[in-house]
Amino acid sequence: MKPLVKIENLTCAYDKIPVLENVNLEVNERDFLGVIGPNGGGKTTLLKAILGLLKPVKGKIVFGSDLQGRKKPIGYLPQVRHIDKKFPITVFDVVLSGSIMNGIYRPSAEERQKAEQLLVEMGILDIRHKAIGELSGGQMQRVFLCRALLSDPKLLILDEPDTFVDNRFEGELYEKLRALNKEIAIILVSHDVGTISTYVKTIACVNKSLHYHPSNIITQEQLEGYNCPIQVITHGEVPHTVLQYHHH
Amino acid sequence: MNAILELFNYDFFQKAFLATVFASISCGIIGSYIVARRIVFISGGITHASFGGIGLAFLLGFNPLLGAVLFAVMSAMGIQFFTKVAEIREDSSIAIWWSLGMALGIIFVFLTPGYTPNLMSYLFGNILTVTSSELWWMFMLNVVIVLFFTLFLRQILYIAFDEEFARTAGLPVDRYNYLIMTLIALTVVLNIRVVGIILILSLLTIPQASANLFTKDFKKLIVLSSMFAFIGTMIGLFISYFLDIPSGAAIIFTLVLMFGLLRVVKIFV
Secondary structure (H helix, E strand, O other), rough: OEEEEEEEEEEEEOOOOOEEEEEEEEEEOOOOOEEEEEOOOHHHHHHHHOOOOOOOOEEEEEOOOOHOOOOOOEEEOOOOOOOOOOOOEEEHHHOOOOOOOOOOOOOOHHHHHHHHHHOOOOOHHHOHHHHHHHOOHHHHHHHHHHHHHHOOOOEEEOOOOOOOHHHHHHHHHHHHHHHHOOEEEEEOOOOOOOHHOOOOOEEEEEEOEEEOOOOOOOOOHHHHHHOOOOOOOOOOOOOOEEEOOOOO | OOOHHHHOOHHHHHHHHHHHEEEEEEHHHHHHHHHHHHOOOHHHHHHHHHHHHHHHHHHHHHHHHHHHHHHHHHHHHHHHHHHHHOOHHHHHHHHHHHHHHHHHHHHHHOOOOOOOOOOHHHOOOOHOOOOHHHHHHHHHHHHHHHHHHHHHHHHHHHHHHHHHHHHHHOHHHHHHEEEEHHHHHHHHHHHHHHHHHOOHHHHHHHHHHHOOOOOOHHHHHHHHHHHHHHHHHHHHHHHHHHOOOOOHHHHHHHHHHHHHHHHHHHOOO
């Protein structure tokens, strides 16, 4: 398997206070990595470092050859709470903003077609002329997923796509991600540990340091060993295996 | 009606009409950006800081608009610098530049020997006294703004909507931000003669608020605000002429009245 991203001894800080320390992580093709951890533990910081939005204090992030040659290899779905809901922009324009732009730019016919096709796949083509502020939480997340996918990324990074979303959409979203994962690698940050473990292949616990867990089943004891104080939901008859595969 | 048509025979009125057209387009475009991005307060800071430059020009005897441009651009950069590099809270750094500019302006005007006859027209505007050279500057600014926003509309829109995402897409976000800040500063200064320092924020926000009642699409917002700005300014101009009241105030009053009416209309449509 070819590595897409290789993080070595990464340390990131805000105002000289370290948020991440000596993090090592490798993301390979067709990985589906769930990132969990307490609030303020550095989950979003890790994503921002990978996206190049934050300059690391120490360490380096190396991208695989598959990502290097591409103009925009990483699809990104940020936390929706940072979005200005009153901004005068239509759904279709938001999706098109996922394209690669150089100099004087007009979206090409192919890009428009691709955007429409993505909207159809998400079942939201009918709302494409609406303003972003008129959407429900689930619709908004779908729009941002379309935007992230417009440039055909090899790696998709999602920061809490399950906020402001109803249960039905959450299920649909994860099924969609599972289908996408056949082609592209996914890094998913979530606070809903119980649900994501059904879909992810591996887990990273981030709380200043990072502990990589090469399976989607993680136990209470392991979490404690990783120094990862997160709220754990137990399922069914196996009280200590917190996140085993389960049917709804 | 004849009285209105007759007005267009006068040279001063033809100039005022052109000033209205230029002000409506530049304020319609730049104002839409300011409102969408919620940087009305920054624009207020830049506007008022430019008074320092007008004062300096009075004192040293050069073109007041040149002084205003100097101070407006300086304060626009200064606000960004204070916020990003010196890590002062943004609203505080705006207030610092806002008041510093005004204070310097007052000191310079006080130090200027003799009477400063045009001071009031910079503070409150007088569209009926706009000169040909000022019109040329306004025209050139309009060409630059229209070209920039037509050619790079998508980048401007996407950066304004989600700066972080635009960065991940590899857009030169900082370069765009500084460039647009400069355009905001120039727009403010060159429209000072129309409604004045104190009232310019209205041309940048009220037509946009009216337009925002009817559209949430950035492109349409720009076009509609320019139209509303033009209609409001023209009506205000006539009111000012026939009732013999200050033009800046008459224009603002008309714009607010128009917004009120459109808001009521919106209830029924």
